[in-house]
Amino acid sequence: MNTHLFNSLVLMVAPESSSFWKLRDGEDLLMVTILLLVLAGCVVLAVVSLMLFYKIRAMLNPAAEAQESKTFWQHFTGLKPLHQERELMMEHAYDDIHELDNPTPPWFMYLFYGTIAFAAVYLAIFEVFKTGDDQLQEYTQEVAIAEQQREEYIKKVAGSINENSVTVLKDAKSIGEGQVLFTQYCTACHGANAEGKVGPNLTDEYWLHGGNVKSIFHVVTEGVPEKGMISWKKQLNPLQIQQVSSYILSLQGTKPAGAKEPQGEKEATPVAMN
Structure with a gap:
């Protein structure tokens, strides 16, 4: 994620805490990325666990499953109980292999719509309102900061060198x-x-x-x-x-x-x- 985009979004949500959340360098961004990946991994693990749970329960007790109404999880994943899979079966079959007409899972559509929303926010911040810095601007700023730090270091080192203390350098x-x-x-x-x-x-x-x-x-x-x-x-x-x-x-x-x-x-x- 672009560092300045993250900062801009945080400022929109919690401007008073911007000094704490502001990403200052690549290490900060790396830590945030790792945390997001860990969180995403936990969510995926929970989703897989729930899917296995419902599958096993449906296999063990199909009658009870048929009597239950559709749960939120089923709405979210687009899954249907095993006893309803025949309703999804397509007419053609090859070597007794039947194909199910499964629609695109809602969770995938939510993710797709999320990318569209992200693109709209990104476009507004960087192209319409120009409140964010693009990669070239970030690079220019970072080079300027590095050059300033270099000059400060040189001044610090060079400040001790004068006509009386100068020595011959041999390296x-x-x-x-x-x-x-x-x-x-x-x-x-x-x-x-x-x-x-x-x-x-x-x-x-x-x-x-x-x-x-x-x-x-x-x-x-x-x-x-x-x-x-x-x-x-x-x-x-x-x-x-x-x-x-x-x-x-x-x-x-x-x-x-x-x-x-x-x-x-x-x-x-x-x-x-x-």
């Missing part, structure tokens, strides 16, 4: 994410392999503003306006700046083709981590 995942960021934001000035274009070569031992992780973190964060290096602190959070700084340091000594001539002062830097 493959962090280096890979730093490479993605470098490719997206830095290649225009420093080249695809950090060989240097408008900006300096970042793979040699010479640095204009320091070659340790704290110096690189500061330059990326604050920029160098007089040299055309913009500040990236509005586009990148501290964790991302730490990742791209670590990736830059991992390129030391790679000697890419077409590397720009050294600029700045020579400084000892960590060896390449590739």
Whole structure:
């Protein structure tokens, strides 16, 4: 069942209790589905038990069964006593096999009418009054919530990273994410392999503003306006700046083709981590 459809129906029946019944995620919907299936199973078991009971009673005492009036259960199931089955027998027979002209059971018709009623309610909620969210809207909302949670987590983690506490990341995942960021934001000035274009070569031992992780973190964060290096602190959070700084340091000594001539002062830097 669609989560928002269930919520809308509950609001129509008991609006004051909506905060308790509101399904918040897939686990809630799964629990409700399991409960409904268990309930349906109990109903089916009760129906089968009653059917067996009436069948056995009719077989054991057909005379008494013939004298009884039609019960509610017989009306509901559309069943007739065994002694009345001859009235349903069709004229043709094949190899002495007779066919009964049984009508569609009322319970099946009730179920069929119920699906029509459900479709009408669904159509009214989602297509006519537009009070429910369709699958695309649900997906968009869930993605937005997940993105918000991700940003909150990143802010929480990145909040502890600053110019004084930053360290070099060496795990493959962090280096890979730093490479993605470098490719997206830095290649225009420093080249695809950090060989240097408008900006300096970042793979040699010479640095204009320091070659340790704290110096690189500061330059990326604050920029160098007089040299055309913009500040990236509005586009990148501290964790991302730490990742791209670590990736830059991992390129030391790679000697890419077409590397720009050294600029700045020579400084000892960590060896390449590739």
